[in-house]
Amino acid sequence: MTSRPAAMGAPDSGGPSLAGVWTLAGGRLIIAEPGGPATVLVPSEQVRILAVDLPLASRAKRIEALPFAVEDQLAEPPESLHLALGAEIAPKRYLVAAVRHEVMAAWVMIAEEAGLAHAAMVPDALALPRPDEGQWAVDLAEDRAAVRAGDGTGFACPPALLLPAWQAAGRPPATAYGGPLPVEMAAGAAELDGATLADRLLAPALDLRQGAYARRRAAIPNFWRRFGWIVAIGAAAHIVIAAADTLALRAIADRRAEDLRAVTAIAAPGANLSNDLAGSVADLLPTGGGAAPDLFLPLLNRVSGALAPLAGSIAVRTxxxxxxxxxxxxDGTDPGLAARVDAALKASRINGTVTRSPDGSIRVTARTA
Incomplete structure (x- = not known):
């Protein structure tokens, strides 16, 4: 991602299967690199990218355990999200992406109508080279910044949040793959990775086209494709509504408990599970290390996505x-800015408060739960 892709228009939906790397922005597909594997880069602002410990023997078992492994790191019920399992980034530690079903369905519809049903779908932050541990790779553009961290995860945020996020993350050495970085960040730059964008996507770290959204090898008539996605979006909406019902939640909780017992029996044969299922499973988890879970970047990613539409009206002071x-x-001069920020947080289901300080600044406090 040495530069922003040049707009070349959306591909012809009636043409043959297309190769190359495409960027999805504003509902349009824009060519980023004509050669290389067929890949659609989607905005990382709408994807939660996590690093998750999954000490299970097979991919099938890891996928089965995903909803339980990520539930505490998500603000929404796992059944309302599409979860995708990525590459192993450390021993028994994997990349995991979470995206709302309705968003994923819309992305897939756009790709398939453009003749890219066979293309991988990758969060654009993961198209950056993975830097060394404790460092950042950054693609800074006029309207957004994409970041990939040394642990393999990534996020995107408005440019105004990049420097404060870097400072809060401990000022990791950062290498620019887009526009020039702020002077403070550029001081620790490492040598650029010489691989092309297409080279880095030959084996992407994570492909969202999994499960119900797996890639299609052959085209299907346009009518049936539209009909299928209408049905899928309707089904996803009904799942979200049903999840709000008390009786449905009780049934889901019971089913999860049985599933968790089954997964635990596979991972720890002979384990004695008491009526306190959560406590029993917690006792089986490995101890040591003492490191707190990485809550900062996932929360920052959600807040950045919520405030992205207001990026031109705000400046981050601290x-x-x-x-x-x-x-x-x-900081912002718009008298109604506090109300707009509060509405943006609520629309993104972020647990937070917005208050105006005596000096005229706006304080936003967001919490992980």
């Missing part, structure tokens, strides 16, 4: 992360 709370002090 950013702090303590315990499970992210605090941002914002």
């Amino acid at each position: 950013m702090r992360f303590e315990a499970s709370a992210l605090t941002l002090d914002l």
Whole structure:
């Protein structure tokens, strides 16, 4: 991602299967690199990218355990999200992506109508080279910044949040793969990875086209393709509505408990599970290390995505992360900005508060739960 892709228009939906790397922006497919594997890069603002421990023997078992492994890191019920399992980034530690079903269905429909049903679908932050541990690779453009961290995860945010996020993350050495970085960040730059974008996507770290959204090898008539996705989107909406019903939640909880017992029996044969299922499973988990879970980047990714439409109206004065709370002090001249920020947080289902300080700044406090 040495530069922003040049707009070449959406591909002809009636043409043959297309190769090359495409970027999905504003509902349009834009060519980023004509050669290389067929790949669609989607905005990382709408994808949660996590690093998850999955000490299970097979891919099938890891996929089965995914909803339980990520449930505490998500603000939405796992059944309302499409979960995709990626590459192993450390021993028994894997990349995992979470995206809303309705968003994923819309992306797949756009790709298939453009003749890219066979293309991989990758969050654009993961198209950056993976830097060394403790470093960042950054693609900074006029309207957004995409970041890939040394642990293999990534996120995207408005440019105004890049420097505060870097400072809150401990000022990791950062290498620019797009526009010039702020002077403070550029001071620790490493040598650029010389591989092309197509080279890096020959074996992407994570492909969202899995499960119900797996790639299609052969084209199907346009009418049936539209009909199928209408049915899929309708089904996803009914799942979300049903999840809000108390009786349905009870049934889901019971089913999860049985599933968890089954997975635990596979991972730890002979384990004695008491009526306190959560406590029993917690006792089986490995101890040591003492490191707190990485809550900062996932929360920052969600807040950045929520505030992205307001990026031109705000400037970040300070950013702090303590315990499970992210605090941002914002400057802005719009008298209605506080209300717009509050509405943006609520629309993204972020647990947070927005207050105006005596000095005129706006304080945003967002919490992981």
